[in-house]
Amino acid sequence: MDGADDKRPVTAENRTPRSAVVVNPVKVADLDEFRRIVDGALDAAGWPAPTWHKTTVEDPGRGQAEEAVKAGAEVVFACGGDGTVMACVTALAGTDVALAVLPQGTGNLLAANLGLSNDLAAGLEVAVERGMRRLDVGVVDDQCFAVMAGMGFDAQMLDSTSETTKKRIGWPAYLVGAARHLRDRPMRVSVRIDGRPPLRRRARSVLVANVGRLQGGVRLLTDAEPDDGWLDVAVLTPRTLGHWLAMGWALVRRTGSVPRMEVFRARTVEIASNRAQPRQLDGDLIEPGRSLTATIRPESLWLCVPQPEDHPDLAEDAKAAAERGERLVEDARRE
Structure with a gap:
């Protein structure tokens, strides 16, 4: 099957989606603080606490994302550089689980096309606002x-x-x-x-x-x-x-x-x-x-994108999402 399932993974009616974070610990300066902020921001948005999965040298994220899917995640946050994001794309393509990007590398290509840079607030806000789009993916070998x-x-x-x-x-x-x-x-x-x-x-x-x-x-x-x-x-x-x-x-x-x-x-x-x-x-x-x-x-991959979700440019509204997301992150930091 080329495309993902027609079921939209996160909708306005689904107010408590299950999520997972696949994180490259090498890319995060303070993983404990980072986890506290992400958990707090998702809690403030009404989401249950995500499960956390660390990448390794042997597995940059594909196995961890597949494990999250089997455990029932509806959204997987890819947190790292290009390798982490690509591994998650490979795991999620063809499923009805959405990918959200929390870039922590220095040059993440998918994040650049979403207009996210390394902005944690924007990445979180894009996910919780439930903008979704089904993307094509390219395949090279496996x-x-x-x-x-x-x-x-x-x-x-x-x-x-x-x-x-x-x-x-x-x-x-x-x-x-x-x-x-x-x-x-x-x-x-x-x-x-x-x-x-x-x-x-x-x-x-x-x-x-x-x-x-x-x-x-x-x-x-x-x-x-x-x-x-x-x-x-x-x-x-x-x-x-x-x-x-x-x-x-x-x-x-x-x-x-x-x-x-x-x-x-x-x-x-x-x-x-x-x-x-x-x-x-x-x-x-x-x-x-x-x-x-x-x-x-x-149409193989559900991706969390800035609103409006059907705009030809995936980065549309990214700057405004970052501004809205700052409130989520600031609330999480104060907790």
Whole structure:
């Protein structure tokens, strides 16, 4: 079954939904205080206390989320970086359990597309206000992604960005990592869209996107919609520093066309390179390889989103949600 169950997991009538928190303890400075705030905020909203599940090096969250589903959770909060969120996406896709994001990493892609940054108040408020949306997910091997998969330069950038720099300056640290690879030689790739004859390019990166926003709010793919049943495939072919600058300027200006980038739509895309390349799913590195095949699973994931829930931009109302959520968090801190 491609999609999730039609049953909406959390509604206005369901005032006491059961929930669970899958947390990466490495990403939280004071886990006891964090837990007290989350429990207090959910209690103030009328929710019962959530169950808590810590991730491990061996299991970054998939097993913990599956355990929460079996125990009857209707909402699972993913609290950590890209790896934690992606693991929860994989566990929850195809179920009627909703995912809520409480980002604690330094560059969470799904949180960026929800406009949440690392704002705990906004993440909690988005969940308790019960805005829900069914999203498509992409599938690579046995893992799901909600935002974007990639092969080539984008994964090189992630691999070259130090955790120390990310903690110090946040998402701009990725620009430092990117600068180290601007002059690397391109890869020879073939890109097969839905079984058609392959396109052959000398590319720096091939991105497969369900949602089009990058870190820092940059919208790479303006037509990418999270629930349209399609993957948007971007083939980036810059060869000089001038090409990179032209691409960056077009993205900053948000013009309709980005030079040195071709965009295709697919339900299945097969990418093959002449040599092994770094690869990533939703900002989390996976094993390098010479190929990447992604398919779409339409409407497979219930996601807690800012209101209004049917807006094309998942981040709509995120700032206002953060302001409303501050009251929840302040009440929890005073208890």
